[in-house]
Amino acid sequence: MRALSRGFRRLGSALLLAALAACAHGPRHADMRAAMQARPDPDAPLTRSFSGKLSVQVPPQPGQRVAQGGSGSFELLGDAGQGQLELSTPTGSLLARVRWSPTSVSLEQPKEQRSYDSLDALTLELLGESVPVAALFDWLRGRPWSGAAAALLPAPEQGFEQLGWRVQTDRLAEGLLSAHQLGGRSATLRVRLARED
Structure with a gap:
């Protein structure tokens, strides 16, 4: 893996965690159990x-003295196949702009463009570990991904x-x-979504 600057890693963290942040739209806790059991139509596009705004904090890793993090605005459109x-x-x-389709994944920045074999490869290089990108798009709909086990948070907490x-x-x-994030880099993400008109 190529050595990447701390700023580039922060950008990668923010980009990928922004996708996770969009999962804020979705069913309430009372509907979460039904959403976990229902298999969504895999061909249904995200329309x-x-x-919104996001902030990301990553605790210091071994050999680092300070936490990494940043904040900014994000916009996300698409689904797991193209977006x-x-x-x-x-x-x-x-x-930065990340684009993906069934045949390509690219990261565009003002002075650089890079291609990747997959979204997982992009996340592995930028973050040092793979992020479950396939799951993020079910999370966008406010429910766990149907391809892996999930557990509801104990009441009165809401989530999974x-x-x-x-x-x-x-x-x-x-x-x-x-x-x-439980383990790994133990990242924390906080998002305020833009209000829909």
């Missing part, structure tokens, strides 16, 4: 985009754990989402 994710600075300047992530949905009515 709307998700956007686009943009990350911008708080002032609106585009930091799946594939090493604890997704908390108790503040969705306010447009807020928190997600915590």
Whole structure:
């Protein structure tokens, strides 16, 4: 794996965790059990985009003195098969655009473009570990991915754990989402979704 700058790793973390953040739209805790049992139509496209503000915090890793993190705006459109994710600075300047289709995955930045074999390969290089990208698109619909076991959080908490992530949905009515990686880099994500008109 090529050595990447700390800033590039932060950008990668923010880009991929932004996708997770969009899972804030979805069923309430009372409907979560039914959503876990229902298999969604895999051919149904995601017809709307998700956007908002996000912040990411990654605790210091061995040999690091300070935590990594950042904040900005994101916009996500598509599904697991084809889509686009943009990350911008708080002032609106585009930091990066990730595009994927059945035949390609690319990361575009103002002065660089890179191609990858898969979204998993992109996440492995940027974060040092694979992120369950296939699951993110069911998470976008506010339910666990049907391809892996999941567990509801104990009442009165709202949300679920799946594939090493604890997704908390108790503040969705306010447009807020928190997600915590269990183990690994132990990343924490906080998102405020843009209100729909």
